[in-house]
Amino acid sequence: MSTVHTRAEAALPRGLLIAQAWSGLGDAVAPLSNAAGRPLARTVKLILDPLVLRPVLNPRFAAGAVGIEHVDALRDRITEAGPVLAATAAWFLVLKKERRRAGITDGNPQDLYFQRCFELANTHGAPHPDTAARRAAAVLAEVHQQDGPTVGGLRDFVTGHDAELTRLLDLAWTHPPVPRRAPGPVRPSDFLATCATKPDRARFAALVADLAGSRGAADLDQPGVARERGLTDLDLPARPMVGLGASKQSLPKPFDRSIVERLFAAVTSAFRDSLDDVPALVRQEVSRSAGPWQLAEETGRVVLVLGWEATAALVDGPSxxxxxxxxxLRLRWDREAYVHRALRMPSSVPEGVRAAVDGVREAYQRRLWVRVHGRELRHDDITADELWDVLDGVLRSVILDQRDRLRSALERQSAGGPL
Structure with a gap:
């Protein structure tokens, strides 16, 4: 009698395998676990995936469903890392204790310390009572005691100057800048034809001088246009609020963010020492929010125009x-197996897995805006020679995000749950 192997028998859900292997590590990893004893989402994202399983180097561990022939290898990889993971969990408790003692409130401890704790565990093993506090304090100092504005300083400033900043927003949005230069002879497509191999600096400079970026934003104040570009959920961009709080996990689309939300990522990054002081940073952001593309520099605006034109190929085919x-860019997109798989999935797949592939151009434009905006805050203009690396890097980031979403959906499907 022949044996028929079903899809479920040929592969097992990756998430289930990780949870099973994790449960074998016991209470030693409880600080990295949720109430059900499974690894926290950040544990998987920040420790298990990049530092233990390493799916980029081990593609057999990358899919939502792991082939039956690789199941033992995945479990063994986590089990073998057990001592280091236990030491990582212990270091995390030490760092949290030192954080409380130092009165630090900036940032999410898991985001800030998980990978540093794994590094400590690999270098020093489990915390030693005689040296743990000193080493934890050194890590905290390195993470937190850098120059530049902080979330606390940002929050204190906007709280104390809310009325003034509201007036400045009203003034900026009542009299927004309007480009007056006529179109020049150089088109964005002329530069795009050269930028990947031999960027034409003169053409890029001509686009900036001709205000091609500002003119390319002229229709964003028309109903639905900015929403179609993926930059807002509103029919028309609205004047932002000053705001007070922000969370990296739930930031609105770029044009829907408050002033505080627009600055939050920058003041919590490793590059905050290159930012202006808080008063200047906030007032500049108020003015920037009313500009074309809600950016301050023409170079960045040109980059947004180039990005939008370049990604037409992702939807309409090579040009x-x-x-x-x-x-x-189209060639990179076409090489992605997950793209073809997602396109074969039903449109009802939740969390917008299929819609994310269909809406890649909008996702790309959002990510490009964030990258350009961050460089503006650091006074780091994008040059003609850097432009291709920026355009290509943004697509890589979008692809990685969408791969993760598809993998999660496939894990749920393999487990027999609803998509």
Missing amino acids: GPAGGATAR
């Missing part, structure tokens, strides 16, 4: 010369 930016 321009084979070595140009549009064709190269």
Whole structure:
């Protein structure tokens, strides 16, 4: 009698395998676990995936469902890392204790310390009573005691100057800047044809001088246009609020963010020492929010126009010369197996897995805006020579995000749950 192997028998849900292996590590990893004893989502994202399983180097561990022939290898990888993971959990408790003692409130401890704790565990093993506090204090100092504005300083400033900042917002949005230069002879497609291999600096400079970026934003104040670009959920961009709090996990789309939300990522990043002081940072952001593309510099605005034109190929097919930016971005997109798999999935897949692939151009534009905005805050203009790396890097980031969403959906499907 022949044996028929079903899909469920040929592979097992990755999430289930991780949870099973994790449960074998016992209470030693409880600080990295949720109430059900499973690894926290951040434990998987920040420790297990990049530092233990390493799916980029071990693609057999990358899919939502792991082939039956690789199940033992995945479990063994987590089990073998058990001592280091236990030491990581112990270091996390030490760092949290030192954080409380120092009165530190900035940032999420898991985001800030998980990978540092894994590093401590690999270097020093489990915390030693004689040295643990000193080493934890050194890590906290490195993470938190850098120059530049802080979330606390940002919150204190906007709280004390709310009325003034509201007036400045009203004034900026009542009289927004309007580009007055006529179009020049250089088109964005002319530069895109060269930027991946031999960027034409003169053409890029001409686009900036001709205000091509500002003119490319002229229709964003028309009903539905900015929403179609993925930059807002509103029919028309609205004047932002000053705001007070923010969370990296739930930031609105770029044009829907408060002034505080627009600055939050920058003041919690490793590059905050390159930012202006809080009063200047906030007042500049108020002015920036009313500009074309809600950016302050024409160079960044040109980059947004170039990005939007280059990604038309992701939807409409290759355009321009084979070595140009549009064709190269399309080639990277076409190589992604997950794209083809997601397109075969029903449109009812939750969390917008299929919609994320269909809406790649909008997701790309949002990510590009965030990257350009961050560089503006650091006074780090994008040059013609850097432009291709920026365009290509943004697509890589979007692809990684969407791969994760698809993998999660497939894990739920393999477990027999609802998609």
